[in-house]
Amino acid sequence: MxxxxxxxxxxxxxxxVDTISFTAETGAIFGLLGPNGxxxxxxxxxISGLLEPTAGAVRxxxxxxxxxxxxxxxxxxxxxxxxxxYEDLSASENVRFWGQAYGLGGSELRARITxxxxxxxxxxxxGDRVDQFSGGMKRRLNFACGIVHEPQxxxxxxxxxGVDPQSRVRLLDLVREQANQGVCVLYTTHYMExxxxxxxxxxxxxxxxxxxxxxxxxxxxxxxxxxxxRVSGSFDxxxxxxxxxxxxxxxxxxxxxVQATLSVRKAxxxxxxxxxxxxxxGSEVRDITVSQPSLESxxxxxxxxxxxx
Amino acid sequence: xxxxxxxxxxxxxxxxxxxxxxxxxxxxxxxxGGLIFLAFGGDNAGPSGRLxxxxxxxxxxxxxxxxxxxxxxxxxIIEVEAVDLEAGRERIDGGEASGLLIIPEGFSSAVLNxxxxxxxxxxxxxxxxxxxxxEESLSLVVESTFYVQRLFGEPLDIIxxxxxxxxxxxxxxxxxSISVAFNQIVGRTRPYxxxxxxxxxxxxxxxxxxxxxxxxxxxxxxxxxALLFMAQGLSEDIWRERSQGTLRRVIVTPQRVATFLAGKLxxxxxxxxxxIGLGLIVGRWVFGIELHGLPIALVWTTIAGMMLLALMxxxxxxxxxxRAGNILTGAAIFPLAMLGGSFFPFEVMPDWLASVGRxxxxxxxxxxxxxxxxxxxxxxxxxxxxxxxxxxxxxxxWLAMRRIRGRFAHS
Numbered sequence: 160m161x162x163x164x165x166x167x168x169x170x171x172x173x174x175x176v177d178t179i180s181f182t183a184e185t186g187a188i189f190g191l192l193g194p195n196g197x198x199x200x201x202x203x204x205x206i207s208g209l210l211e212p213t214a215g216a217v218r219x220x221x222x223x224x225x226x227x228x229x230x231x232x233x234x235x236x237x238x239x240x241x242x243x244x245y246e247d248l249s250a251s252e253n254v255r256f257w258g259q260a261y262g263l264g265g266s267e268l269r270a271r272i273t274x275x276x277x278x279x280x281x282x283x284x285x286g287d288r289v290d291q292f293s294g295g296m297k298r299r300l301n302f303a304c305g306i307v308h309e310p311q312x313x314x315x316x317x318x319x320x321g322v323d324p325q326s327r328v329r330l331l332d333l334v335r336e337q338a339n340q341g342v343c344v345l346y347t348t349h350y351m352e353x354x355x356x357x358x359x360x361x362x363x364x365x366x367x368x369x370x371x372x373x374x375x376x377x378x379x380x381x382x383x384x385x386x387x388x389r390v391s392g393s394f395d396x397x398x399x400x401x402x403x404x405x406x407x408x409x410x411x412x413x414x415x416x417v418q419a420t421l422s423v424r425k426a427x428x429x430x431x432x433x434x435x436x437x438x439x440x441g442s443e444v445r446d447i448t449v450s451q452p453s454l455e456s457x458x459x460x461x462x463x464x465x466x467x468x
Numbered sequence: 469x470x471x472x473x474x475x476x477x478x479x480x481x482x483x484x485x486x487x488x489x490x491x492x493x494x495x496x497x498x499x500x501g502g503l504i505f506l507a508f509g510g511d512n513a514g515p516s517g518r519l520x521x522x523x524x525x526x527x528x529x530x531x532x533x534x535x536x537x538x539x540x541x542x543x544x545i546i547e548v549e550a551v552d553l554e555a556g557r558e559r560i561d562g563g564e565a566s567g568l569l570i571i572p573e574g575f576s577s578a579v580l581n582x583x584x585x586x587x588x589x590x591x592x593x594x595x596x597x598x599x600x601x602x603e604e605s606l607s608l609v610v611e612s613t614f615y616v617q618r619l620f621g622e623p624l625d626i627i628x629x630x631x632x633x634x635x636x637x638x639x640x641x642x643x644x645s646i647s648v649a650f651n652q653i654v655g656r657t658r659p660y661x662x663x664x665x666x667x668x669x670x671x672x673x674x675x676x677x678x679x680x681x682x683x684x685x686x687x688x689x690x691x692x693x694a695l696l697f698m699a700q701g702l703s704e705d706i707w708r709e710r711s712q713g714t715l716r717r718v719i720v721t722p723q724r725v726a727t728f729l730a731g732k733l734x735x736x737x738x739x740x741x742x743x744i745g746l747g748l749i750v751g752r753w754v755f756g757i758e759l760h761g762l763p764i765a766l767v768w769t770t771i772a773g774m775m776l777l778a779l780m781x782x783x784x785x786x787x788x789x790x791r792a793g794n795i796l797t798g799a800a801i802f803p804l805a806m807l808g809g810s811f812f813p814f815e816v817m818p819d820w821l822a823s824v825g826r827x828x829x830x831x832x833x834x835x836x837x838x839x840x841x842x843x844x845x846x847x848x849x850x851x852x853x854x855x856x857x858x859x860x861x862x863x864x865x866w867l868a869m870r871r872i873r874g875r876f877a878h879s
Contacts, residue, residue, distance in 0.1 A: 207720040232722040243713030247482045259474035260721040288485075304717075 160185050160343050161206060161312060166215035168201050168367075175201040177367040178215065183345050183360070185311075188338045190358030191347040192454060198367040199347040200240060203316045206345065207237045219312050233261070236310030236342075240317045242297045243304075246290040250281050250300050253289060254307050261308035275303040278333065295326030302333060312343045319353065331357055351455045363458055370461045379452050386426035387412070387456035390419045390437065391446040402440035409433065413463045422460055471723045475731025476738065479705070483739060493698045493743050517566030517598030519546050522553040527576035533587075534569065536609050537602070545601060560590050566598040567591050569606070580628035582617045596816060619657070623649035684757050685813050688837045691747050692810040692830050695740060695773040700797045702736040703780035707790035710876065719873070726869045729781070733774050733865065740773035741766065760843045764850065768840055772833035775857050778864035779829060785871040809834045833857070 161183040168176040176198040183189035191199045204210035206217050208224045208231065217224045222231035244253050254272045263271060276282040279299040289297060302318060315334060319327045334357060338344050348354050354361055355375060362372035371378055396414050403409040403421070408429065410422040419442070423429060426449045437444055450456050483490060521534040537546045546566070551559065553570060560568040570588040578585035589606055591599040617624065623646045709715040718728050745766055751757045759765065780797050787793035805811045807824060808831030814822040825831040836853050839845035845853075 209716055209720050229722045232720060235720065237717070237720045239713055239717060241713040241716075243717040245478070245482065245714060246712065247485050248478065252478070252481065256474060256478045257717070257721075259471060260718065260723050262470070262722070264470060 160220060161345055162218040164216045166205055166217060167213045168205055169213045174367055179369045181362045181372055183343050185343045186338060186341045187359040188344040188346055188357055190354040190361040191364055192354040192361055193364035194349055197364045199364060200316055203314050203347060207235060207314055208232050234311045236305045236313045238302050238305035238315045238318050242301050244289050244300060249286050249288055251285040254303055257304040258307040263308055271307050275307050279303045294321055295323045298322045298326055302330060313337055315346045317347055355454050365462050378457055381457055385422045385424050387450040388421040388423050388426050389448045390444055392442055392444045394419050395441045398440040402436055412460055420459060472727050472731045475728050476734040479732055479735035480738060489701060516545055519548050519602055520551045520556040520559060520565045520568045521548055522551055522556040523571045524573045525571050525575040529576040529579055530571045533571060542605060563592060563594055566595050567602045579613060580624050620653060685815055687751050687757050688834055689810050689813045691744055691769055692834050693805055694743060695776055696801050696805050696810055696830060698740055699776040699780040700801050702777055703784045703797060706781055706784050707793055725872050726865055729865050729868055733777055736777045737770050737774040741770045744769045759841050761840045765837060765840045768837060771854055771857050775829060775861050778861045782864050782868045785868055785876050804828050804830050
């Protein structure tokens with residue numbers, strides 16, 4: 160279990176993580192969802208002991224990562240965002256070294272090397288040098304090195320970045336298997352679909368702040384029955400706010416000269432009225448898209464911007 | 469301990485696969501050794517030079533003076549050639565000889581009359597060793613002349629009084645008087661000379677026995693040059709560890725960064741052991757260089773190499789990029805090599821420069837290695853030196869660890 164309390168990390172004047180708190184439970188996948196630069200990797204860095212927090216506390220299975228670093232790290236498995244492997248060593252030599260870094264040795268280590276290479280589908284390439292591997296194979300090996308010591312807490316920092324669809328599916332299956340085996344998994348991503356399909360609980364993070372957290376159901380409930388309506392054309396911002404300011408069913412999320420995003424209760428049944436109101440407000444509508452409530456629509460609602468911006 | 473060995477093994481396996489670098493490192497001492505072998509004829513031949521003698525006195529005594537260089541070991545080094553003064557000056561100006569000895573007219577008379585005299589030696593400034601030998605030998609002869617004058621003043625006075633300078637025939641009566649005078653002097657000095665009042669203990673060093681061995685002189689420097697290049701090459705690996713993310717990955721394991729660094733140093737030391745071992749074998753058995761205490765020399769050189777590696781790693785950690793690291797270590801390596809006797813042995817450096825160079829890490833370690841080869845480093849001194857180097861390595865590793873944890877791994 161991971162407990163993060165009032166965590167803050169500063170780099171000079173820059174606040175990368177600003178007093179965030181969450182708890183990741185055993186046997187579940189906790190997702191940190193946010194755009195690039197939101198503070199996800201810094202948070203993982205503080206939990207893994209790579210970075211020292213400026214303030215706040217992080218406990219891994221009850222051990223403070225600053226004061227009891229060795230105990231906390233012993234139960235941690237880390238799969239970094241970058242592929243952290245020795246390219247001039249073979250797959251099995253890489254797994255062996257990282258297993259030894261966690262104190263494994265002898266027959267236990269040999270058995271684990273075989274196990275993790277098998278579950279990542281790399282056993283037949285165990286003796287090949289990593290510089291001969293594809294990007295997807297390297298990602299899987301990166302994962303294998305993170306779980307060779309059977310960690311009770313697993314930190315995965317965007318493990319599917321740049322991975323082909325086949326390897327991505329395989330990696331996500333491996334992550335689910337870890338959680339099913341009772342491992343506490345902390346998973347960071349900026350892929351909304353990944354977070355939605357994989358995570359039991361989520362924290363949405365932006366500019367170093369947690370802006371929403373809970374189960375997928377909790378977060379979707381925050382959107383209520385509201386759909387997200389994206390309208391392209393030309394708009395008068397003040398007129399639009401005046402037109403929908405007193406309408407409880409329609410909320411203006413963002414608006415500029417060429418695009419408006421509206422949060423609308425049961426949008427499909429209100430589209431004709433909505434279009435009429437837009438025209439009355441001096442808008443010219445060229446295109447309109449309706450999205451069902453999702454993490455992405457929640458993110459847009461909370462931050463006013465797309466997740467991938 | 470297990471992780472230290474795991475790190476060392478991992479690095480050794482990686483190095484084995486980078487066979488080109490390994491060959492280059494092993495090739496450095498071999499290549500330099502080969503060059504020395506070729507440069508000095510491969511037969512351990514000593515230095516040689518030509519001494520021009522402009523004898524303006526042209527007497528038996530002046531002839532005796534120049535004949536000093538034509539006897540014994542000096543004859544193997546110095547070739548004496550009689551010249552007139554003008555030609556001699558021309559040739560020494562043209563760098564055609566190691567020195568020009570000018571014996572002025574009246575030299576013989578001055579010696580016999582116990583008067584001051586002046587002999588000029590013009591040295592070739594482009595050479596150091598042979599002109600040095602000529603000058604030292606000349607000083608000895610001049611000093612000996614002073615004592616001969618003191619001891620045999622009486623018979624010399626007889627010679628001076630009865631024999632016109634430059635004449636070759638001495639009257640029988642004069643010869644008899646001189647002989648008597650010599651006999652009396654020997655009789656007076658016999659109690660002091662046979663046996664001598666001063667006991668002189670002759671101790672031969674290895675160098676004395678082997679004669680002047682240039683390959684032996686350059687060989688330790690050559691080993692340290694190889695160590696410096698290896699230390700620089702191996703230290704670059706810390707940048708690869710950083711760029712491929714493995715350094716950050718090590719930090720998030722329960723292991724200490726210091727253990728990881730120590731493992732890397734150990735792997736470097738193993739490689740140095742192999743290269744230096746190979747160098748010693750080649751030096752001793754291929755080039756026939758007379759070296760003593762080879763196992764101790766191997767251990768000492770390896771530990772010293774480890775210290776140089778730790779130093780280079782620390783220098784790399786203060787650079788802003790891998791390229792800057794290479795420039796920075798290069799900028800450190802060359803002055804260290806030049807000053808610390810790793811390019812030119814201390815023996816051929818000016819004294820003041822050599823004394824400065826002995827304070828550089830490689831210069832200090834090289835001086836100890838020379839002591840090992842000469843059999844002059846006692847067990848206590850060796851243990852003390854190893855202890856000191858170990859302490860330096862520990863301090864450098866601690867500083868490197870602080871740097872890695874503080875900024876290097878994260879930037």
